[in-house]
Structures are given as structure tokens and as C-alpha cells.
Amino acid sequence: MTPRPRAIVWSVARHSLLLAGAAFILLPFVWMISTASKPQTEIFTKSIHFIPHSFALWDNFATAFGKANLWRFLLNGVVVTVSIFVLQVLIALPAAYALAKLRFAGREVLFALVLFCILIPPQATAIPVFLLFHQFGILDSYAALIVPFTISAFGIFLMRQFFKTVPDDLIEAARMDGISEFGIVWRVMLPTAIPALTAFGIFSVVAHWNDYFWPLIVLNSEHLRTPPLGVASFRNEEAGTNYGPLMAAAIVIIAPLVVAFLLAQRRFIEGITLTGIK
Amino acid sequence: MVAPAFTLMCLLLLGPLLGVIALSFTDYQLGSPQFSWIGLANYQDMFGDRVFWLSLRNTLTYVAIVVPAAVALGLAVALLIESGGSFRAWYRTIYFLPVMATLIAMSIVWEFMLHPQFGLINGLLHGIGFEGFSWLQDRRTALYALCVIGVWQALGFNMVLFLAGLVSIPRQLYDAAEIDGAHGAWARFRLVTWPMLGPTTVFVVVITGIRSFQVFDTVHVLTKGGPSKSSEVLIHTMYVEGFEFFRSGYGAALTVVFLVFVLLLTLVKSALANRGVHYV
Amino acid sequence: MAKIELNGIRKTFDQTAILKGIDLAIEDGEFIALIGPSGCGKSTLLRIIAGLEPQSSGEVRIDGVQVDGIRPSARNLAMVFQSYALYPHLTVFDNIAVPLRMRRHSALARMPLVGRLLPGRARTEHGIREDVERVAAQLELSALLKRKPGQLSGGQRQRVAVGRAIVRQPVGFLFDEPLSNLDAKLRVHMRAELAQLHRQLKATFVYVTHDQAEAMTMSSRIAVMIEGNIVQIGTPAEVYENPRDIRVAEFVGSPKINAMPGVIREDRGLEVLGRQLRLNTTAAAGRCTVCVRPERMELGHGPGAIAGIVTHLEHLGAEAFIHVKVDRIDLPLLARVSPDQQLPEIGSAIHLGFSANAVRIFDAAGKRIDVTAPARSERVREKALG
Numbered sequence: 038m039t040p041r042p043r044a045i046v047w048s049v050a051r052h053s054l055l056l057a058g059a060a061f062i063l064l065p066f067v068w069m070i071s072t073a074s075k076p077q078t079e080i081f082t083k084s085i086h087f088i089p090h091s092f093a094l095w096d097n098f099a100t101a102f103g104k105a106n107l108w109r110f111l112l113n114g115v116v117v118t119v120s121i122f123v124l125q126v127l128i129a130l131p132a133a134y135a136l137a138k139l140r141f142a143g144r145e146v147l148f149a150l151v152l153f154c155i156l157i158p159p160q161a162t163a164i165p166v167f168l169l170f171h172q173f174g175i176l177d178s179y180a181a182l183i184v185p186f187t188i189s190a191f192g193i194f195l196m197r198q199f200f201k202t203v204p205d206d207l208i209e210a211a212r213m214d215g216i217s218e219f220g221i222v223w224r225v226m227l228p229t230a231i232p233a234l235t236a237f238g239i240f241s242v243v244a245h246w247n248d249y250f251w252p253l254i255v256l257n258s259e260h261l262r263t264p265p266l267g268v269a270s271f272r273n274e275e276a277g278t279n280y281g282p283l284m285a286a287a288i289v290i291i292a293p294l295v296v297a298f299l300l301a302q303r304r305f306i307e308g309i310t311l312t313g314i315k
Numbered sequence: 316m317v318a319p320a321f322t323l324m325c326l327l328l329l330g331p332l333l334g335v336i337a338l339s340f341t342d343y344q345l346g347s348p349q350f351s352w353i354g355l356a357n358y359q360d361m362f363g364d365r366v367f368w369l370s371l372r373n374t375l376t377y378v379a380i381v382v383p384a385a386v387a388l389g390l391a392v393a394l395l396i397e398s399g400g401s402f403r404a405w406y407r408t409i410y411f412l413p414v415m416a417t418l419i420a421m422s423i424v425w426e427f428m429l430h431p432q433f434g435l436i437n438g439l440l441h442g443i444g445f446e447g448f449s450w451l452q453d454r455r456t457a458l459y460a461l462c463v464i465g466v467w468q469a470l471g472f473n474m475v476l477f478l479a480g481l482v483s484i485p486r487q488l489y490d491a492a493e494i495d496g497a498h499g500a501w502a503r504f505r506l507v508t509w510p511m512l513g514p515t516t517v518f519v520v521v522i523t524g525i526r527s528f529q530v531f532d533t534v535h536v537l538t539k540g541g542p543s544k545s546s547e548v549l550i551h552t553m554y555v556e557g558f559e560f561f562r563s564g565y566g567a568a569l570t571v572v573f574l575v576f577v578l579l580l581t582l583v584k585s586a587l588a589n590r591g592v593h594y595v
Numbered sequence: 596m597a598k599i600e601l602n603g604i605r606k607t608f609d610q611t612a613i614l615k616g617i618d619l620a621i622e623d624g625e626f627i628a629l630i631g632p633s634g635c636g637k638s639t640l641l642r643i644i645a646g647l648e649p650q651s652s653g654e655v656r657i658d659g660v661q662v663d664g665i666r667p668s669a670r671n672l673a674m675v676f677q678s679y680a681l682y683p684h685l686t687v688f689d690n691i692a693v694p695l696r697m698r699r700h701s702a703l704a705r706m707p708l709v710g711r712l713l714p715g716r717a718r719t720e721h722g723i724r725e726d727v728e729r730v731a732a733q734l735e736l737s738a739l740l741k742r743k744p745g746q747l748s749g750g751q752r753q754r755v756a757v758g759r760a761i762v763r764q765p766v767g768f769l770f771d772e773p774l775s776n777l778d779a780k781l782r783v784h785m786r787a788e789l790a791q792l793h794r795q796l797k798a799t800f801v802y803v804t805h806d807q808a809e810a811m812t813m814s815s816r817i818a819v820m821i822e823g824n825i826v827q828i829g830t831p832a833e834v835y836e837n838p839r840d841i842r843v844a845e846f847v848g849s850p851k852i853n854a855m856p857g858v859i860r861e862d863r864g865l866e867v868l869g870r871q872l873r874l875n876t877t878a879a880a881g882r883c884t885v886c887v888r889p890e891r892m893e894l895g896h897g898p899g900a901i902a903g904i905v906t907h908l909e910h911l912g913a914e915a916f917i918h919v920k921v922d923r924i925d926l927p928l929l930a931r932v933s934p935d936q937q938l939p940e941i942g943s944a945i946h947l948g949f950s951a952n953a954v955r956i957f958d959a960a961g962k963r964i965d966v967t968a969p970a971r972s973e974r975v976r977e978k979a980l981g
Contacts, residue, residue: 051399058392059409062467066412068435069424085438132320139316147317154328156581160529160550161574164557164566165334166327171345188323218316247417249532250550254558265419269536272423280427287420298415302408309414310475490647491680495759496668496697502705506693510684 073097073284080280093281098289100282101271107289109260110267114293117182117263118242124187125241126234133196134222138208148197154190160250167254181255182263186245192237199233200226239308246294264290335574338567345561357568367569369544370552373458377548378527381465385523386516388466389473394508396474397481398500407478410471418468422536425464426451454545457538461546464533469526473519480515484508514588521584528576549573597658597671597766597799598623599644604653606639613639615823616653626793626800628810631820632846637803640820641769644801645674657766668697673760674769677776679752681744681759688727688740691758695723698763730762750781757792767799774809786812807847811835819843841957844886850916853892853928857885857956865956865966868901868923874951878964884957889916891953892930894939900946903928905939919945 067087072080076093079086101107135141136148166185170176175184203226211225227234249265256262262270268290272283298305339357343350361367396406413421428435429450437447450460488507497506531550534540540547540555549569557566599621606614613636621627629637642648644655646667655662662670673694681690696705699719704710731737734754744752753773760768773789774782790813793800804810810817811831818828819842826840838844844852857867859880865872867885894917903919906927915934918927930947932938939945956964 048399048401051395052402055392055395055402055406058388059406062410062413062471064435065421065424065428065467066416068428069421072427081433083433083438083441085435085442128320128323131316135316141317147321150324150329154324156577157328157332158525158529158574158577160531160553161335161570161577162328162331164553164563164570165331165338167558168334168345168563169331185327188320188327190324190328193320222316243415247419249419249535250554253535254554265417265532268417268420268423272536280433283423284427287423290420291416294415294417295412298411299408302404302411305415306407306411306475309411309472310479485678485680487676487678487680488682490642490645491674491676491682491759492693493647493667494645494672494674495694497693498666498668498697499702502697502702505705506682510682513684 069284069287072280073288075281077279077281094285097281097285100279101286101289104282105267105271105286106259107267107286110262110264111289111293113261113267114246114264116179118245120179120183121186121245122238122241124183125189125192128187129189129192129196130227130230131219131222133193133200134218134226136193136197137200138203138205139218151190151193151197155194157190159185163251163254170255176255177257177261179261182252182261185251189241192241195237196230196233199230203229235304236308239305243294243305243309335567335570338564339571341564341567343564345563350564353564357565360565361568361572366544366547366552370540370547370549371572373544373546374528374530374548376458377462377465377530378524380459380462381469381527381530382520382523384462384466385469385473386519388470389519390477390512390516392470392474393477393481394504397478407475410474412471413468414471414475418532419536421468422464422533425460425533426537429460451537452542454542457542457546461530461533461537465527465530469523473523476515476519476522477512480512481508484511517584517587521580524580525577528573528580549576599767599799599801600656600659601640601644602654602656604640604643604655605651606636606643606648607651613823614643614650617820617823617825619818619825619828621799621801624797624799625816626790626802626814627816627818628802628804628814629818629820630804630807630810630846633805635820636823637805637820638771641674641771641801641803645672645769646670668694671765672767672769673763673765674771675753675756675760675773677772679744679756679773679776681752681755683744685743686740687731687736687742687744687747687755687758690744690755691727691730691736691762692723694759694763695726699723726762727758730758733761734758749777750785753777753785754788757789761792761796765798767801768796770800770802770804772804772806773802774804775806782806782809789813807849811847817847819846821846837963838955839963841884841886841961841963844955844957848888850889850929850931852886852888852955854926855885855887855921855924855928857883859883859958859964868921870901872954874954874956874966874968876956876964876966878958882959883964884961886955886957887949887953889929889931891949892928893948893950894930894932895946895948900948901928902944902946905941905943905945908938908941910934910938917945919947921947 071087071089074092074094074097075089076091076096079089079091136144136151162185167176170181170184175181207225207229208221211221216224246263247265248263249269252263252266253269256266259270268286271286340352340354341350342353342356392406392410396403427433429437431437431447431449431452434447434450436450440447448456450456484507488511489503492503492506495506497503529550530548531554534546534548534551535554538546540551550573553566553569553573556562556569601617601619604614604617605612617640629640631637639648643650646662646665650663657670657672682693685693699722700710700716701713704713704716704719710716727740728737731740734757736751736754736758739747739751739755744755747755756773770789774785777785786809793813800814802810802814814831816828817831817834818825819834820826821840821842827834827838827843829837834843835847838847841854845854855867857865857872859865859876859878859882861880863875863877865874865876865883865885872885901921903921905917906920907918909916909918912934915932915938917930917932917939919930920927928947951968954966956966958964
């Protein structure tokens with residue numbers, strides 16, 4: 038329809054604009070990798086060059102791993118995010134099933150409460166929960182990192198919406214077969230919910246891997262630090278100006294999620310934009 | 316079935332929410348043996364405190380810059396990606412990367428990029444003959460530097476939401492617009508795209524707004540609210556008061572102010588969402 | 596008013612040929628229906644006429660002018676879409692006004708705020724209002740002008756879509772299965788309304804549908820499309836009575852035509868299911884298919900009649916269908932009979948026959964073969980079998 042020269046002009050304009058934006062987006066990543074590959078002498082120069090003259094990436098990684106316990110931070114990240122997700126599922130799934138498929142007094146009220154809880158930002162409850170944990174003496178522990186997030190109102194809402202679409206016949210057939218209500222949750226509903234659960238899992242893991250605010254509040258001990266806290270304290274304590282190893286450490290911290298994202302982009306984008314349902 | 320969820324919800328969400336409101340009327344300090352009800356004294360202190368007003372103004376400035384920029388750029392990128400066939404997945408991946416990357420780690424990268432002497436940004440500016448800034452150490456620029464990082468991080472998320480919105484617009488509407496004589500990108504955008512994206516746009520604006528009100532990570536790592544409170548924001552003030560000085564009551568009052576703003580945004584969203592009945 | 600000519604239209608998507616050389620001349624003021632099974636390319640052809648999609652080769656002419664490369668709106672054709680494609684955020688009035696505003700206002704006048712300040716805009720807008728109200732009155736939409744599409748019933752949305760199409764008085768109308776989203780009752784009603792509209796406007800209508808009842812009841816001519824080709828064009832009666840291709844015979848008519856395996860003998864005689872027909876042909880010997888419409892099947896016990904077993908009865912009130920299982924054919928043969936006659940019982944043996952002029956015969960390639968009754972037979976109604 039459109040004459041061809043116009044189409045070409047438009048295509049060129051589209052790509053130039055998008056590439057300019059992409060350069061802005063990628064600049065920090067490129068600079069991070071570039072700096073992590075440079076020796077100290079090349080970092081502190083006024084001349085800009087992206088490709089290092091002498092390649093020092095492995096040295097910087099070695100320094101980073103030597104000065105900060107990065108493996109421990111990563112391990113803590115895995116322990117905390119996985120525990121949070123597993124507990125969220127254990128608690129949310131039966132509740133979501135009950136809200137979607139069972140009739141009981143107060144169901145509507147309870148669902149309204151769930152909807153309300155979705156709106157509560159995590160910063161709002163920080164002070165009282167901190168005081169509560171202080172009272173119980175569980176600050177500065179894995180429990181302090183995990184417990185506040187075991188209840189996900191959003192998770193309950195999401196799974197409830199999903200369970201609504203599961204036909205009643207399936208549940209009634211299970212009851213006829215003599216499966217208990219809890220059995221139905223784990224043996225009938227869970228397998229049908231895998232796609233929704235995957236998306237929620239990605240959402241949950243990304244949110245808590247990257248969380249900085251809460252670990253910052255409750256942690257003191259070095260050995261409990263989560264990845265963001267670890268890299269921040271590495272910067273403060275060890276490497277105030279030692280940018281090579283610092284950038285190497287940053288690469289290590291973001292690598293697990295970024296690599297997973299690059300491998301399964303569609304699922305990740307679905308999972309993260311899930312908040313779009315709210 | 317609902318008992319564990321309900322208990323935890325009361326204990327960790329609803330209880331603390333009421334707790335924070337109650338606490339804001341007390342002079343409780345962590346570790347002190349007793350506390351007393353002091354009514355609105357915390358709020359009076361707060362409204363009399365220059366830091367609070369600075370913090371509120373900075374937060375609102377941050378929101379007023381990041382929300383329009385991140386929404387408009389997110390929409391622009393989504394439209395550009397959708398307008399052609401090639402390299403769609405590549406662009407989407409690139410723009411989404413900052414959403415995935417741990418913000419704290421990337422903040423540290425930004426800090427180095429904004430380094431007054433050896434930073435990339437000033438280096439580039441020197442290259443084209445400009446004087447650089449001490450971005451994060453200069454009270455004139457610190458907040459705006461944080462805004463740029465905020466936009467950088469939020470843009471991709473908004474883009475993906477807009478892409479989803481664009482895909483759900485029925486193709487036949489564009490055909491009808493073409494037949495009706497809506498030529499050119501702008502006419503099509505005005506007649507079909509923009510109205511059909513209405514609900515998506517409201518949602519994106521509100522969620523970007525709420526997230527911008529919550530800005531904390533970059534501030535805490537890069538400026539600690541400085542220099543001289545020029546980048547102090549609400550949640551950071553709350554953190555300092557509540558968890559560094561352990562003035563829990565005062566911190567709670569700041570939290571309540573924060574909550575009021577988030578609630579306002581949510582109300583705006585539901586008010587707008589109920590307008591404009593669309594059919595499928 | 597417009598004469599639309601298509602010459603050698605071809606369309607290929609990713610190596611797949613969707614349209615394989617379509618030639619079609621649509622006369623001015625004609626109501627032509629393009630029908631065919633889904634995937635036959637009829638909607639693609641309509642979009643090519645509209646200009647929404649470019650053809651791979653061939654040309655489209657409207658009133659003798661080649662329109663390839665001309666924008667859809669400049670072709671002065673209107674289109675009614677399957678989903679109606681109404682703008683959900685605009686009122687009925689504004690929906691109908693869109694094509695007028697796009698045409699009569701300059702781009703600047705359409706700008707928000709600024710446009711209102713332009714001189715002459717009010718006068719144009721006044722003209723638009725008059726035109727929209729006239730069309731709304733014509734379609735009985737006057738009371739609904741302030742509503743949004745979401746507040747309308749399916750039939751009302753359909754009328755708004757038609758209103759948006761007729762308001763700018765185009766030379767031709769393109770309909771893409773416009774009734775398929777309506778329930779059966781409303782569909783029958785809208786059929787009458789559209790036919791009435793065509794008589795009123797006397798414009799060229801091109802109507803795509805997979806529903807042969809719509810095509811048969813409204814159009815002056817039907818073009819049957821199968822696998823990217825127009826297989827037959829003719830009046831509804833012609834296409835029904837005289838299908839030139841077995842695929843046309845099978846597609847048009849509900850229930851489907853009865854098809855029985857037959858043979859053309861060397862002596863020009865014809866056999867079906869091993870029985871001789873009292874018909875001759877000039878076609879070459881070989882296999883053929885003998886087709887008879889259900890309403891032309893006759894129950895009876897003549898010497899050559901086909902014997903079968905009644906497997907199913909459908910009594911529809913005004914008519915009845917008898918399903919008869921016959922040896923050597925998988926599908927049962929269907930006979931449509933008047934329900935006031937005594938219906939046979941399910942499971943009972945029955946004999947079927949048909950008249951000479953009820954028979955349509957197709958060769959192995961599916962092309963129609965002409966047959967003649969033997970000279971000694973003078974009476975047209977004489978039975979061919981039974």
C-alpha cells in the first residue's frame with residue numbers, strides 16, 4: 038500500500054530510535070562488564086574505552102570472591118527465595134481452593150480481606166513486624182527474612198482466580214473417588230495449576246531475590262546476607278574504590294536471574310507482568 | 316483450609332497495618348520499657364520538621380518526573396516495537412533487562428558511571444566539550460540522577476504492559492479505521508490505539524506511581540538522602556527514623572503519610588477503571 | 596455506482612496459494628454473494644477488493660479504473676465487518692460520524708482543542724450532524740445515538756455498522772460475514788433488512804458468507820469459491836439446480852445432495868450402484884458420480900429401484916427426512932418427503948427411485964456431464980430409475 042521508499046524510511050527511523058533507547062538501557066550492563074574486565078590502572082583513567090587493553094576479568098572475579106563471601110550470599114539468596122515460595126504455596130493453595138470452590142460462612146468477607154491485603158505495601162508493615170520479631174527474639178535469622186513473606190495475599194488471589202476456571206466436575210469426580218479435601222488441593226488442583234504457579238513462582242523469586250529493604254532492616258550478621266545486601270556491604274566495607282572487583286561482584290549477583298530470564302524470556306515476562314492483574 | 320492463611324494475614328499484614336496506625340499516636344522507642352499515648356504529637360512534630368517537608372517534596376518531584384517519563388517512554392517503545400516486524404523479541408528482551416537485574420547491584424554500577432572523575436557519563440560529556448557534574452554529590456543534581464535511574468529501571472516493565480495491551484486491540488478496528496479514512500500513524504493512534512489502551516494506561520500510571528512512592532534502594536545506596544537532604548525521600552526518612560534512631564512512633568507517623576498517598580493512587584485507579592464501558 | 600472487475604487475482608502467503616487466479620466481473624448495483632467453505636479464500640478476496648491487503652498479482656478495477664495501490668478509503672467502498680468493528684469508546688453518533696469527519700475535516704481540524712478554533716469547522720460539523728441523523732432515522736437508530744456500542748444488542752450493533760458504511764454514500768459495499776455473530780432468529784430478520792437496504796440503495800453489494808441460506812435468499816448472483824478458485828457463478832437457482840462441479844453440488848443445498856457411485860459405459864449408457872439408468876451421455880467411459888437432491892428422491896417399488904433399510908427418521912414438522920442405508924455406500928441416502936404421508940418404520944426395507952431430470956452426473960474429475968434421455972422417452976418426468 039504505502040510506497041516502498043516511505044516504508045524504508047520508516048523502518049530506518051524505527052530502528053534508529055529503538056537502538057538509541059537500547060543503548061541507554063544497555064549502557065550500565067556494558068559498562069559493568071567492561072569495568073569488571075579492566076585492571077585498576079585502566080579504570081582510573083579519564084579516557085573512555087570499552088574494550089580493556091589488558092584483560093583482568095578473572096583477576097577481578099578472584100578478588101571479589103576472595104574478599105567477600107559471594108558464594109554464601111548466593112546460597113542465602115537461594116535458601117530465602119525458595120523457602121518463601123514453598124511456604125507461600127503451602128499456605129496460599131488451600132486458602133485459594135477454599136475461596137474458589139468451597140462454601141462456608143464468611144467467605145466473601147475473607148475474600149474482601151485478601152483483596153485489601155494486596156494493596157498493603159510491604160514498607161507499611163515494616164515497623165510493627167520488626168517490633169514483633171524483636172519481641173520474639175528472631176531478628177537476624179533466616180526466619181526473620183522468610184516469615185513476613187510466607188503469606189502472599191496476591192498469591193491467594195491469583196490462585197483463586199485460576200481455580201475458579203477449573204470445572205466443578207473434576208472436584209466432584211475426585212470426591213466420588215474418595216479423595217479428601219486436602220488431597221484434592223494437592224493431587225487434583227495443584228497439577229492443573231502448574232502454569233499459573235510457575236508464573237507466580239517467577240514473580241515471587243524475582244521480587245525476593247532483589248529485595249533490599251527488609252533484609253537491610255532485620256540483618257546484622259554477615260553470614261546471613263542476601264545477594265543485594267551482600268553486594269552493598271562489599272561496596273561499603275571492602276571495595277569503596279576498588280571498582281573492578283566490585284563490578285565483578287555485581288555481575289555475580291545479577292547473573293542468576295538474568296541468565297534464567299534470557300533462557301526463558303516468555304515465562305519471565307508473563308510472571309513479572311502478573312502484577313498486571315492486581 | 317483457610318485457617319493458616321487467615322492467621323498469618325492477621326498477624327503479618329492486617330495486625331501490623333493497624334499497629335502502625337496505633338503506633339503513630341505513641342512515643343514508643345525500641346528498647347524503652349514503657350510508652351505513652353501522645354495523640355497527634357508525632358504528626359505535629361512531623362509537620363513542623365523541615366526534613367519531612369523536604370522529603371515529601373522530593374518524593375513528589377521524583378514521582379512527577381519518573382511517572383510521566385517512564386509511562387511515555389514505555390508506550391513509545393511499545394508502539395515502535397509493535398509497528399514493525401523485525402527484531403521484536405530482541406528489543407523486548409533488551410528493554411526488559413533492567414527489570415530483572417538486581418537494582419542494588421545496578422545502582423552501584425550507576426554510581427560508578429556517575430563518578431565525577433572517572434565516570435562514563437562525565438567522560439562522554441567531556442568528549443563533546445561539556446563540564447561534568449558531581450552528579451550524586453551535588454545537591455542540584457542528586458535527585459534528578461536518581462530519577463534517571465528510576466526511569467531506566469521502570470521503562471521496560473511499562474513497555475511489556477503496553478505491549479500486552481496493544482496485542483489485545485482487535486485487528487478489525489484498524490481495518491475499519493483504514494476504510495473510514497484514518498490515514499497515517501497519528502490518525503490511527505487517535506482513533507483506535509489510544510482509546511483502546513485507556514485501561515492499560517490507567518493501570519500503568521498507577522502502578523508506576525505506587526512504585527515511585529516506594530523509592531528507597533537507590534537512595535539508600537547512592538546518596539543516603541544527601542547531600543544536605545536534597546534527595547531525601549519518604550521511605551528513606553521512615554527508615555532512618557524507625558530503624559536507625561529507633562523512633563518507632565515517629566517512623567509510624569511517616570508510614571501513615573506514605574500510606575495515604577498510596578491509597579489515593581489506588582482510589583484514582585478504581586475511579587478511572589469504572590469509567591468507559593468497553594465491549595469485546 | 597460501481598462495476599467491480601477482478602482480473603487474475605492471485606494471493607500467496609508464505610508459499611501457500613490462497614487465491615489461484617480469480618476473474619470476476621461484478622455489475623453495477625448487483626448483490627453478489629461469495630460463498631464457500633472456510634479457508635477457501637473468500638474473505639481474503641474481499642479484503643483485496645477493499646484494499647486492506649495487496650494481491651500478489653492481478654488487478655482490481657472499480658468503474659474501469661485500476662485501483663491497485665490506492666488506499667482503501669479512496670476506493671470509495673464501505674465495509675461491514677464480522678465483529679462490526681465499532682469503536683467502543685465512541686457513541687453511536689460518533690461511530691457513524693467517523694468516516695465523514697475523516698473526509699470533511701482537515702487533519703488540523705481533527706486535532707483536540709486546536710481544531711475547535713478553526714473557522715468553518717462548525718459548519719462542516721453541522722452538515723455531518725444532518726447526515727448522521729438522516730442515516731440513523733433510516734436505520735431506526737435515532738433513539739440510540741447517545742449510547743455506546745457496549746450498551747447495544749447484537750442486532751443494533753449490526754445496524755450501527757451498516758450506518759457507518761452507508762453514511763458516506765460509497766459506490767459499493769463489502770460485507771464480511773456480517774450476520775454470523777447473531778442468533779438464528781435475528782439472522783433471518785437481518786437478512787430481510789439487508790435485502791431491503793440493497794433495493795433502496797441500488798448500490799453494488801459484495802457479500803461474503805459461509806452460510807448458503809444467506810447467499811440464496813439475498814443475492815442476485817452467487818460465486819462459489821473452493822480452494823482459491825471460483826468454481827461457479829450464477830443465480831441462486833442456477834447454482835442449486837445446475838451445479839457445474841460436484842463440490843458446488845455438495846456445498847450448496849442442505850441437507851447435502853445424495854452422491855452415488857456410477858459408471859459410464861462404452862455404449863454411452865449409465866449405471867448407478869450396478870443398475871442401469873434410462874439416460875445416455877456423450878462423455879467418455881469411466882467412473883462417475885450420480886447426484887440427486889433429497890427432495891427429488893422418491894419412495895416406490897419400481898423394478899429398478901434401489902433397495903435399502905431405513906436407519907433414521909427426522910420429522911421436522913413441515914418436512915421429514917428418511918435416512919436409507921444402501922449397500923456399497925457408506926453414507927445413508929436422504930429422502931425428503933412430506934410428513935403427511937405414511938412414514939416407513941425404522942429398520943424397514945424400502946425402495947428409492949428418481950426422475951430423469953433429477954439426476955446430475957459428474958465425471959471422475961468432478962466436472963458436470965450432460966446427459967440425455969433416450970430418444971424413445973418423450974416425457975421429461977419419466978423416471979430414470981425405479
